[in-house]
Amino acid sequence: MAKLLLKLQRYFRRKPVRFFTLLALYLAAGSLVFLHSGFSGEPTVPGSPRSPAAAEGPGLPYLGVMQLSRGFKAAATMPAGARRHGPWFKSTSKEPSDRGKSRDNGGPRSRALRGRSGREKEEDRARYIGCYEDNTRQRTLRGMSFFDYKKMTVFRCQDNCAERGYLYAGLEFGAECYCGHKIQASNASESECNMECKGERSNTCGGINRLSIYRLELAQESARRYGSAIFRGCFRRPENVSIALPASQLMLNMSVDKCVDFCTEKEFPLAALAGTTCRCGFPSTLFPLHEREDEQLCAHKCAAEEFESCGSADFLLVYQTQVQDNRCMDRRFLPSRAKQLVALASFPGAGNTWARHLIELATGFYTGSYYFDGSLYNKGFKGERDHWRSGRTICIKTHESGQKEIESFDSAILLIRNPYKALMAEFNRKYGGHIGFAAHAHWKGKEWPEFVANYAPWWATHTLDWLRYGKKVLVVHFEDLKRDLFVQLQRMVALLGVTACEDRLLCVEGQKDGNFKRSGLRKLEYDPYTAEMRKAISGYIRTVDTALKLRNLSGVPEDYYPR
Numbered sequence: 001m002a003k004l005l006l007k008l009q010r011y012f013r014r015k016p017v018r019f020f021t022l023l024a025l026y027l028a029a030g031s032l033v034f035l036h037s038g039f040s041g042e043p044t045v046p047g048s049p050r051s052p053a054a055a056e057g058p059g060l061p062y063l064g065v066m067q068l069s070r071g072f073k074a075a076a077t078m079p080a081g082a083r084r085h086g087p088w089f090k091s092t093s094k095e096p097s098d099r100g101k102s103r104d105n106g107g108p109r110s111r112a113l114r115g116r117s118g119r120e121k122e123e124d125r126a127r128y129i130g131c132y133e134d135n136t137r138q139r140t141l142r143g144m145s146f147f148d149y150k151k152m153t154v155f156r157c158q159d160n161c162a163e164r165g166y167l168y169a170g171l172e173f174g175a176e177c178y179c180g181h182k183i184q185a186s187n188a189s190e191s192e193c194n195m196e197c198k199g200e201r202s203n204t205c206g207g208i209n210r211l212s213i214y215r216l217e218l219a220q221e222s223a224r225r226y227g228s229a230i231f232r233g234c235f236r237r238p239e240n241v242s243i244a245l246p247a248s249q250l251m252l253n254m255s256v257d258k259c260v261d262f263c264t265e266k267e268f269p270l271a272a273l274a275g276t277t278c279r280c281g282f283p284s285t286l287f288p289l290h291e292r293e294d295e296q297l298c299a300h301k302c303a304a305e306e307f308e309s310c311g312s313a314d315f316l317l318v319y320q321t322q323v324q325d326n327r328c329m330d331r332r333f334l335p336s337r338a339k340q341l342v343a344l345a346s347f348p349g350a351g352n353t354w355a356r357h358l359i360e361l362a363t364g365f366y367t368g369s370y371y372f373d374g375s376l377y378n379k380g381f382k383g384e385r386d387h388w389r390s391g392r393t394i395c396i397k398t399h400e401s402g403q404k405e406i407e408s409f410d411s412a413i414l415l416i417r418n419p420y421k422a423l424m425a426e427f428n429r430k431y432g433g434h435i436g437f438a439a440h441a442h443w444k445g446k447e448w449p450e451f452v453a454n455y456a457p458w459w460a461t462h463t464l465d466w467l468r469y470g471k472k473v474l475v476v477h478f479e480d481l482k483r484d485l486f487v488q489l490q491r492m493v494a495l496l497g498v499t500a501c502e503d504r505l506l507c508v509e510g511q512k513d514g515n516f517k518r519s520g521l522r523k524l525e526y527d528p529y530t531a532e533m534r535k536a537i538s539g540y541i542r543t544v545d546t547a548l549k550l551r552n553l554s555g556v557p558e559d560y561y562p563r
Helices: 004-012 017-039 050-057 066-077 116-122 156-163 256-265 350-364 374-378 418-431 440-444 447-469 478-483 484-496 502-510 531-550
Strands: 126-133 145-147 170-172 176-180 211-216 229-236 249-250 270-274 278-282 315-320 342-348 395-396 411-416 473-476
Touching: 156 170, 156 176, 170 484, 211 395, 256 270, 256 278, 256 315, 342 350, 342 447, 350 395, 350 411, 350 484, 350 502, 411 447, 411 478, 411 484, 418 440, 418 447, 418 531, 440 447, 447 531, 473 478, 473 484, 478 484, 484 502
Parallel strands: 342 395, 342 411, 411 473
Antiparallel strands: 126 211, 145 176, 170 176, 170 211, 229 315, 249 278, 270 278, 270 315
8 A cells, every 4th residue: 555655656756737736626525525415415494303493393482482583593593504584485306296197096986986985075176976978079168178098196197187178077087088068968877887997907997989978177276267267256237337348238048158259359347147138347346246146046957058157137147268368467566665664574485476477467567586497487576686675676576584684674565375285286396396296206205294394393493483574464374365365455455555446456366376386286185284283283283373462463363274
């Protein structure tokens, strides 16, 4: 060994350039390794098992609000290379969403009806309604169709039909998927739907000229549609109907398609079916679409389509067409520099991007961001590129929860969401993008448990920090915003100091989804939360609930608590 070292020493003495070149390469490689370890790893989020506060996790709710906040402050002192605003605007995964892949989700009815009742209780996305006849010359479901003779599954067919706005999904011959708005055939015996799905042998996908049909239940998570039109509901006829709905036409052979096509051609966003009369217009103070009636009051058959309802002279069945309501689409930067910085603060996955979309439509001004996300900029959030202190935007998106960052803002809208939903939404965004989905392997692997352990405590401390250090904080619950958008948006706009006319807010209601809404049907086929996770999260919920009530605010909604 000594002889070898001596030879190397003599060699580099004769050729010092090579020695210094080798040394420089060695140092460069070491620097790259050091930088990679500092940036590619997951930052230390408050409440991480690796932090001092980890031991206090599940027991935190019983220590009091201020102790919870202090408990995580020690963990918050992290090196500059691990700033907390990294992980939620740039995914650490390069794996694309597996939206097009088959899934091993079991349908409610297998060949032997195994597990039907149990799965029907757990799965709200679709309801099996039976086996039906089909004919190649005149299809039972006459919408979109596609085939996959290798990987067809019940869930894949349901999801594709739902994303295109159909009410029914049917599977045939083990590999064929048909979509439609109405079933135009009679029932068949259940024994005739006897072919296994090509992508999951535990489920049935119809038979020879037989369809296994599902009714897609989308009212909770996704808008009900009729083709390209969105169903808005049954409403009482307005008093000044000719002013509220200025365009009309008598249609003796009335159908939903005919009325929607007529109003689309006339460039109106609303189509209202009133028996044999089709009316068109805009949502307005005369016809705000806020007081729905029982749909049975509109359940009068159409003259041209016996399976459809066309309303009556007194109760209108309303659909939203594909025509864009332009009354709330203009947006620009503030004409003069803002005197105050208003934060739109939320825990990641709590609907911040959606709230920005609503605020921009309601106020007509761009929103900014504490970060920069190129995909959001390309989708129309032009304030994304501005520095957050530029003063050109109406409010600033932020997920920060440190005292220094919070005190940088003069006021804030604090958006809070059910932690069970927020954690899953952020996990999907982290591994699948803004409207994508995490792969099945991520949910089943180590990523999900580690994510919950790191992020669940932070859900609580984020709210506690903003309540403690924020100046003039308006608390808005994501669930309330979905349930009563008009009222909650009025509160938010008032804090921003902008006067928004009522017609503009009604326009926002019609454009509320934007480009950042995941399919409501695409859900996991199982609950990813373990009993231990639920126990810890319920403790964090109680702590946040107490903190809100101590400040004379309404506590968290009831549906935050575990099922």
